[in-house]
Amino acid sequence: MSPGPAAVKQWHTPKVMQAHLETAFMDISTIIGLALAFGAMGGALAIMSGHGGGKVNMAGFIDPPAILMVVGGALCVALVGFPMKRVIAMALALKKLFFFRPENTAELIDEIVKLAEVARRDGLLALESKAKEIHNPFIALGIQMAVDGIKPETVEDVMRTEIRAMQARHAEGKKVMETIGRCGPAFGLVATLLGLILMLGNLSNAEAIGPSMAMALIGTLYGVATANFFAIPMAEKLGCLSHEESMVKEIVVRGVMAIQSGDSPRIVQQKLSTFLPPKLRGGSEEEAT
Amino acid sequence: MSPGPAAVKQWHTPKVMQAHLETAFMDISTIIGLALAFGAMGGALAIMSGHGGGKVNMAGFIDPPAILMVVGGALCVALVGFPMKRVIAMALALKKLFFFRPENTAELIDEIVKLAEVARRDGLLALESKAKEIHNPFIALGIQMAVDGIKPETVEDVMRTEIRAMQARHAEGKKVMETIGRCGPAFGLVATLLGLILMLGNLSNAEAIGPSMAMALIGTLYGVATANFFAIPMAEKLGCLSHEESMVKEIVVRGVMAIQSGDSPRIVQQKLSTFLPPKLRGGSEEEAT
């Protein structure tokens, strides 16, 4: 009933290739999204200034005090709200938003299934020599503990604690960005209020009222855009990436558990492939043969 | 005590027919709802322009920069906030909102009860030949694993992991729409702010103030309508559909578990029919006979 290793490998080939194509390129959606936001603002201004009959002055939308308030406010919220090391870790994690290459889950499952075949054929200890070839350090950790004869409960406990700790670190990073998103409009509002208060205390110069109010409103614009085009969606994506990393690690935990409990490669394959979106899975009919 | 298969089938017939009538037509509530929203806006404008003495100019409510900001903003939030594949999956899932045909739960339960009868009468292995006729791939997966003699815990584990993975995919799709709904008013506000800032920097032309402000406010209108008539309720419906699909799959899991543990068709029927709304269930008096 349990097919030989060659057969197992053959099953997955097309899926692995499809998955490979899907993950060969980085996910540059963050860059595209930001470009769209700036493009939309620029385009809207161009059309509007055509309508209004005036000439659009893009430089008129660069307002140093508002920039100061939004940047200062974001730094204030991050540093008052979170320990320094969390803020730095989050800042470094932002890189991932732009250059994220998703893990090839099908390939990962394939690798675990191959380890399961070795364990089934030659025993758990045979994995010791294979351990050197495992690139994924989380699989390596699990296999090494299994080979060392550590009890399954302990192996699972150690691996799950690791996942939880990673999730907690990620959740804190996301929280930094969420709090910036939550307070962002307020930073801009502070700039606007400062501008309005200065203007209202100085109403004698009636001609300056229009431009002063325009200038003051730029603060609100910055705050609203910062929160809604940057901080809130970036916090969401940090959450997505954390979820994806957790799922990958969860697959590894289940795989190592299954290998250690001596499941057949086919069962391991079936247990793990439920994590794949349907189109990347082998059909159940094929697997049932 | 356990009635013959014919009796069991007979019980359900009227319920199945009633359920059939309920699910024969698609749920086009989304289309009706959107038509009502647009109709209400058009009607309100028609009445208002009558009151104001002016002639309503519907075309005056089409504002390209505001459209640019709302569409650009929504795309920005989706792409900055979520991996590309999630956004595409969500966009494809929107189709379901318009052409959703709910699963006939009573028919599904009926099918599972029939499988339970076969298993009870002829043994689990007799289901192997029936497996070909099962249309629902999730039932087929469960029955095949049961026939293959895989342990109940493993069968349940595999099926539940599948449900959880589906729910996670759905939840992310819903999240995309929710975030657009949350940030939507801000997109319109950005368009309004851009318009106001341009106008305030250019107050010399007093006659243009009214129309400029009107134009600027259209941005706010678009943002508020996009969030409240489209994004927020669509996110809710994505959640409803996910919940419904989960419940259908949960019924299958319970059914397969009950079949594998050798429950009588009547117990299977009783366990599963608790998922039906009361009017589609057989009365307990009948069943107790």
Add this chain to the structure above:
Amino acid sequence: MSPGPAAVKQWHTPKVMQAHLETAFMDISTIIGLALAFGAMGGALAIMSGHGGGKVNMAGFIDPPAILMVVGGALCVALVGFPMKRVIAMALALKKLFFFRPENTAELIDEIVKLAEVARRDGLLALESKAKEIHNPFIALGIQMAVDGIKPETVEDVMRTEIRAMQARHAEGKKVMETIGRCGPAFGLVATLLGLILMLGNLSNAEAIGPSMAMALIGTLYGVATANFFAIPMAEKLGCLSHEESMVKEIVVRGVMAIQSGDSPRIVQQKLSTFLPPKLRGGSEEEAT
């Protein structure tokens, strides 16, 4: 130690009567609350128009386009956001908000305790004849399954699935109203924005500005009032009613479980009476005798 049935009945009599008085009349708080809201608005207008020196024109507060937007918006949110059958079920459930007669919990516990006495004295099967007299269909379901010799775990499972399914139906209904409450102010704002945009595009007629703005603001008034006087509190009350029904069904589950496990009527009484507010319970001193 276990008192005879007569004694048990006697204990409860005063409590049952007190509870009877409490539940004899419908809870018409919804009607009173809505009357107060309308009364407050009318009274405030009357005082204000006295102050302002003008004559209050109540009819001036009836604004057809705003009514159209709020009703259309609420229908849009309900239909775009939820399956048609959910919306209809919620609309029917609104009746309960006005004509809700709470379950007499003390009487219910009394009924279960009497069944426990019969089971204790004459055995579980003696309940079969009693089953016909049970009005509450949920007790009847549980007792029938117990009499049929279905395993306690299965009985509990079936009953709890039923409760969870009811809670899920209720929660969806509440969600419909909550979403209307959340989006309500936006419907009014759309009406106000439409009015303002029309007015601003038409500033030549200076005398119409005041009345036009007044008309536009009525939209905001409708939206705010709809959300805060109707939708948000009604969603809360739907939640309260669901909670109350769940608690009543939870009492039944615990009661049936206790009867099936052969608890003495006194233990059943003690277990269930913890669900009663203290003043409706017998004192523990009495019960300990």
Add this chain to the structure above:
Amino acid sequence: MSPGPAAVKQWHTPKVMQAHLETAFMDISTIIGLALAFGAMGGALAIMSGHGGGKVNMAGFIDPPAILMVVGGALCVALVGFPMKRVIAMALALKKLFFFRPENTAELIDEIVKLAEVARRDGLLALESKAKEIHNPFIALGIQMAVDGIKPETVEDVMRTEIRAMQARHAEGKKVMETIGRCGPAFGLVATLLGLILMLGNLSNAEAIGPSMAMALIGTLYGVATANFFAIPMAEKLGCLSHEESMVKEIVVRGVMAIQSGDSPRIVQQKLSTFLPPKLRGGSEEEAT
């Protein structure tokens, strides 16, 4: 190893006295807080009217229609949103906010430890005579059930159901206040909108515009102050009081469980004193001797 009863009593004496001092006086923070809010508003007005050169007219801030709207709105939300009996219970519970005397936890633990000594020395049944002297009805209930030989699981189940029921009652009461806090600003906004709409429909009298707008804004002031100075913090304090009562009852449950399972008084003391803030606990060094 287990010290005699005298020694146990002696340990706690200083802690009990310290706790006694802490709880001898009522917590009148609610009254102080409200006084501060009114004082701050009065003081701000006094300073402002000095600045503005005008004479502050406190009576000018009493606006009957706004009072009507805020009181009417709060009653509407409470009665539409919750069953009548919940609203009355909440209204009665408000008394606790002003005259709350916290339970002396150290004394409570002391009482339970003394009962544990009696149980350890003379057996569980010896507690029967002590039961009359127990003032706390929740301890009395637990001890009585233990003496009656009811199984520990049942005792714990009954007591925990009681706690959960109490928490549910409290949570509903808190919910009433929270909903008033959530909708509060809307009540004031309705008053302001009514005033503005009346004024805008009546612009001919230009001199009345200023005072009319001032009057209208008082509604907003009332709504904001009601929500933020009364309803939101009062809801929080209702939550705190519920949490405190739950913790006290949780201590009793743990204590009764420990007594019933025959723990030594020292273990009971150690288990329960973890609920005390550190400074009220005996140092672990002393206890380890």
Add this chain to the structure above:
Amino acid sequence: MSPGPAAVKQWHTPKVMQAHLETAFMDISTIIGLALAFGAMGGALAIMSGHGGGKVNMAGFIDPPAILMVVGGALCVALVGFPMKRVIAMALALKKLFFFRPENTAELIDEIVKLAEVARRDGLLALESKAKEIHNPFIALGIQMAVDGIKPETVEDVMRTEIRAMQARHAEGKKVMETIGRCGPAFGLVATLLGLILMLGNLSNAEAIGPSMAMALIGTLYGVATANFFAIPMAEKLGCLSHEESMVKEIVVRGVMAIQSGDSPRIVQQKLSTFLPPKLRGGSEEEAT
């Protein structure tokens, strides 16, 4: 396979040193963050007043009635919303925000591993003499209970109850600050409304309108800044500190459990080091040798 104590100590040395460097200095991010917020506001004002052509008058931004309202409002919310002792505890806990020195987790794990070596080599009772040298009172508590022969379940129960009680105290403190952050903008709005109402009732002096509105807006500025630069991020940091303290105590619980169950020092090391960020951990290759 289990290395001698010397080897174990050697493993950690570099990590401990790195961790030492990281934790040698206090986390002064709160001070830096607040300085940045004030600097940004000052800088924005300086640039703005240059633009506007006027001379910036910093003293013009000090508004006693607004200060009164924001301070009075915050005190009101704290005292009405929470018991006096909670408010005082929170006020004292604010000190930690400024002078927080994070626990050296690597050193802590090292200390527990050394205790595990002693227990493994010389038995649990040998820890009694070591207990005097333990500085961390939570480790001392756990080890003392283990040495006293208290059952592992009881030891874990006592320690976890302690953690939960600490978390509950922290969560309440955080709640105080969160509620101030939530209501903060309302305090400023009240000041602004008071100012506007006074001004509107007194429109005769047209020249005072500008400065009066400027003054009124300062209230809003204070409220927005207080909530977003102080209260909301400080509530977040209180949460972070609580989380960090919980994690440290969780490490201790796991360590004491592992020691009591007789795990080898290497397993203890592996179980606990999952709590460290990866760079502070020994590589799994080294440990596997």
